[in-house]
Amino acid sequence: MSSPNSSPNPNPSEPETFDCVVVGGGPAGATAATDLARAGRRVLLLDKPGRIKPCGGAIPPRLIRDFAIPDDLLVAKVRSARMISPKGQRVDMPIGDGFVGMVDREQFDPWLRDRAVLAGADLRAATFDRIERDAEGLATVHYRQAGTPRRVRTRLVIGADGASSTVGRAEIPGHAAMKQVFAYHEIVRLPPEGGDVAATRCDVYYQGRRSPDFYAWVFPHGDTVSIGTGSARKGFSLRGAIRELRAETGLDAGQTVRREGAPLPLKPLRKWDNGRDVLLTGDAAGLVAPASGEGIYYAMLGGRLAADAAERFFVTGKASALALARKRFMRLHGRVFLILRIMQGVWYRNDALRERFVSICRDKDVQQLTWDSYMNKELVRAKPVAHVRIFFKDLAHLFRWVSP
Template identity: 80%
Template structure:
């Protein structure tokens, strides 16, 4: 440990340089705060990489980061019957986290954040009003200490910060995601503007599998919370079924994803969580990039209020504002996953529902703009009764 480390004092130390941490660090640094962003180098999160237009607008994502533009989603049932859901006007952007996350970290550094390769270890409290952050420069590297008025934990679903500081974090329910990035030869015939989503129990007993185009590569992935289910075997089968088994495998990645937002994101003192660490991955869809970046921004705003006033109650505003904006959507998606993902019979009916034009339009409207569409009550009513008809098997799939 170097002698000068303990004398370094930051307003905020952000642990984790994924989308949530990078945005929090960038926003705080841009507002004039002294920020340290710690990130463990070399890790790439498994992710389909879809980002909606709302994210591209709100966070000024340059076109150069988009590896594909999606115009359609194909939903594949257990019977192998499929339903195409055209996006309509506009597109869904696709990014590769190998390049997307470093861009966001570099943007934080350009805003003034001190970006360091560091492995967070623990927090101690040796001075009034300051937390001491202990970290190592790489695995097995030298230990360092810095002090901060606030620590933002954006270090993933198994957050070391969260487990140490937020009661109940270790009991967070999770689904484990795994994907393989493969090279996409032209002769496979896969549409570079279409995402394929597989609702088949053999590929995931409680979630879904996917094939998402990334330009010259493809993300082939799946997820499950069921212990003992072989994600690698499922991906091997999916690649064989779709002609991707002979393609070069560029990398393999796996990580846990949270299933619902935590009830508390702060310790009421000097720690606030963001992103996966706070549990903000959408149920049913597994979408996390937009919600992580929004959570990072809300964490930065709550942190700014805390730093300005010294009132730790300001930290709770991050979760309150997030849930006010998206809590209802998360509840609906959670119910949808619980109802429709339980068996192949139900999954078959779920895919059949996706044929409905009302379902398609409202789904894309909500996804693209991240707002529930309230202006079409008749369409909502029609969807509700169609859902009931499929659930109680009053109609055939």
């Protein structure tokens, strides 16, 4: 599909020229393409067809508000989370006012790409191949569309093509060494009996048998659920863990709609651009929150920041402007990512610590600060006394001064 605003190439023997080619049409790439097209830039969005990322689909109110997500895209509205410990203790964390929206990536991502087209971007179902530079230094992007080799020229390439980014591996030193966790989920239709799930509750399993270093989940999607897990440990059977979880929750009686797996990054890269004409964003730049695995909000914010940096690059002609995307993101969320990474390293190490972590979640201060931070995507500073209380409660559980 092409933008209604695009025009045919006046000289078919010469490649088309775009201001920006965005590789990858997920939340990050589609958002970057939309913002740049709205700014009047000529944008080509390349999206590899037939791929749906494994994702629980949670989006906070901040995302819904900042990126104008319509209510009819939400397949469920979650009003609480249930944490399940290795010994089976269940801790419910009600949200209170408001809700967390749930989306299914099978519908959500195409909607975002369609919005980019409506903004003026040219969308093509294609597979990125490589980047070459001509004698003038302008980048030529080679790709395949329906098996046919094609090429276009561009001032900038935005790589939003996932954790194993082809763009990143070719253009950003060290990208191939990015640490990753592999995520797997199944979309399952609810059986007639319903199973041990609720339409407005997310269930999170902190159990080593579900994941030795992450967690498993069951998230509502209306008449289906996303049931999944993830791990960086080689040899751990993600499919086996989900098979057992389906059996224990009664979801094995439900029809499997689809299965999906993909690598996820563990931390943001130190460098997102090549100092010349390539900028990464989304999973390609490592924008998945540690501990929680949340990615949609950070991907869309990363796409917006990439578009802002690209516009600055176009206006000034200075490649140094591309580094602004990472600087702004880390200024906004670097501290949160660090705290979450420390939390995961401390509490996810073994089942004894996971048991204590779930116990901490009973605390009302912990629940309120968790939801306030998640819903608004900001560290809450308004209640310093509560932060102090949580700090000492964490120490008490970590050093086993209290029983879980």
